[in-house]
Amino acid sequence: MGGVNPYIEQPDVIVPTTKYKMTFLPMKVTVEVDPEKFPYEHNGLPGSILDIALGNGVDIDHACGGVCACSTCHVVVKEGFDTLSESLDAEEDQLENAPGLKANSRLACQAVANGTQDVVVEVPEWNRNLVAEGHQ
Ligand code: FES
Numbered sequence: 636m637g638g639v640n641p642y643i644e645q646p647d648v649i650v651p652t653t654k655y656k657m658t659f660l661p662m663k664v665t666v667e668v669d670p671e672k673f674p675y676e677h678n679g680l681p682g683s684i685l686d687i688a689l690g691n692g693v694d695i696d697h698a699c700g701g702v703c704a705c706s707t708c709h710v711v712v713k714e715g716f717d718t719l720s721e722s723l724d725a726e727e728d729q730l731e732n733a734p735g736l737k738a739n740s741r742l743a744c745q746a747v748a749n750g751t752q753d754v755v756v757e758v759p760e761w762n763r764n765l766v767a768e769g770h771q
Contacts, residue, residue, distance in 0.1 A: 640702035643725040651750020679744030701744035708743040709733035715754030
């Protein structure tokens, strides 16, 4: 499953033009994000936090396949929050169902960083059942 949800508005996304780094906590996996490789995995928007995670061995739950129809891909963005694509109503509606919601929470499948700053993402404890293979 994956792709784009045709029933919701799609966010305006500024795709980065240069490489930047994304770090996933608590596993402390840092990956170099290369926009020329988008999409990595075809889950979530191309270049989204989910796309980058799955494409680099960091498993974030994504029950709906990355089409903004669940809240399982909830992450907390510790650094670089302002570089992310705008959160639309459909994402906000799903996020309301996410446990442990914070002001800097996002759905990983909908948030695309513009690459002007490195990004640090914390995967919530209840969503850490699968830690990065090959990065332990
Ligand atoms: S995977 Fe379902 S909303 Fe992101």
